[in-house]
Amino acid sequence: MxxxxxxxxxxxxxxxxxxxxxxxxxxxxxxxxxxxxxxxxxxxxxxxxxxxxxRIGPDLRFKYTFDGDWETVESPQVARDPLKFRDDKPYTSRLTAARKKTGRDDAMVIGVGRVDGVDTTILVQDFSFMGGSLGMAAGEGFLKACEVAVAKRTPLIVFTAAGGARMQEGALSLMQMPRTTLGVQMLKDAKLPYIVVLTDPTTGGVTASYAMLGDIHIAEPGALIGFAGPRVIEQTIREKLPPGFQRAEYLLEKGMVDKVVDRRDLPRTLGNILRTLLKRPEHRPATGGVPAARAPEAQTQPAPSQG
Incomplete structure (x- = not known):
């Protein structure tokens, strides 16, 4: 003092x-x-x-993607800790901490609204909830989103972001991989579009299941997309990976991704794709408070690769 x-x-x-x-x-x-x-x-x-x-969470995803207001749909409840799993702390403690941090029960959040004038169901995977890991609750959330889309006769858009399956649920988490494919088949049987937007990062069992089963695969610039991480691959094959390996632009070049789209252009791009798949005329939504496209000066800036 x-x-x-x-x-x-x-x-x-x-x-x-x-x-x-x-x-x-x-x-x-x-x-x-x-x-x-x-x-x-x-x-x-x-x-x-x-x-x-x-990286952004479900609330901002909905705000930036839907034209205006949207309705959230509650996911089904599942067993809290079926295996009574414990590592350095109980699984229930990790769940409690994640729920306190995010204010959500689990990683999947469902919203229903209009995307560039098209009624759409959107499922967002929240990476901030235990790395968006795929467990029983996430699997039930995905199936619920598919059921909502079929019931409302809307397309389904899924924004993926995950580090893989949730190890604390063991084989029960791995079982969600084939279960989610059943939800995708529900959409196909109903002849409804299923579009996947791959965000950073999308890895592990999510990539090995519903993330790669879409009618159209879009990726955000620089997103890490793969099954095993690059460091694991390098240590396994004992070789240096090429620059940009497993990034969105690299996968676009190799044909694994259909399009890399700037986040600010996503609503219009998704709307155009949905109208094409649904054979609907072009729609011009009213201008809202959220910008619909990136600024002109930003359009010429290439997105750098992430290290």
Missing amino acids: NWLSRITPPGVSKMFSKRDTPENLWIKCPVSGEMVFHKDLESSFYVTPAGHHM
Whole structure:
């Protein structure tokens, strides 16, 4: 404490005390290191000036993809800890911490609304909930989204983001891989479009199941997409992988992805694809509060590969 603080009356010092500054007021771009004001980042769909697509949760996905309001659908409840699994802490403790952090019961969130004028069901996988891992609850959430789409006669769009199957549920989590394929078959039998948007990262059993069963596969720029991680592959084959391996642009070149689309262009792109598959005329939705496309100066900036 300095001498000025000692002689200043308490009431006066409280009047001129420093205001608390939010920790997330400025956010650092992982690619360029540039500090970006959070309001600017929000208005640009959380795409930095360098073109890096930051990870976002279900609420922002719905806000940026749907034309306006949307309706959320509750996923079915499952057994909390069927195997009584414990590593360095009980599985129930990990679930409790993840639910407290995200405010959600599990990784899958379902929304129903309009995408560029087309009634659509959207399923978003929340990576912040235990890495978006595929477990019993996530499998039930996927099947519920398929059932909702069939009941409402809407296409289904799934935004994937996962590190793989949830190890704490053992074989029960692996069983969700074939179960989700049954949901995809429900959509095909109903002749409804199923579109997958691959976001960073989409790996493991999710990639090995419903993430690669779409009618159309779209990826966000720079997204990591694969089964095993690049470091695991390098250690296994003892060879250096090519630059950009398992990134969206590399997979587009190899034919594993149909299109790489900037997040700010996704609503219009998805709308055009849906109208084409459903054989519907073009629709011009009313302009809302969220920007529908990226700024002209950003269109010419290539998205850099992520390290």
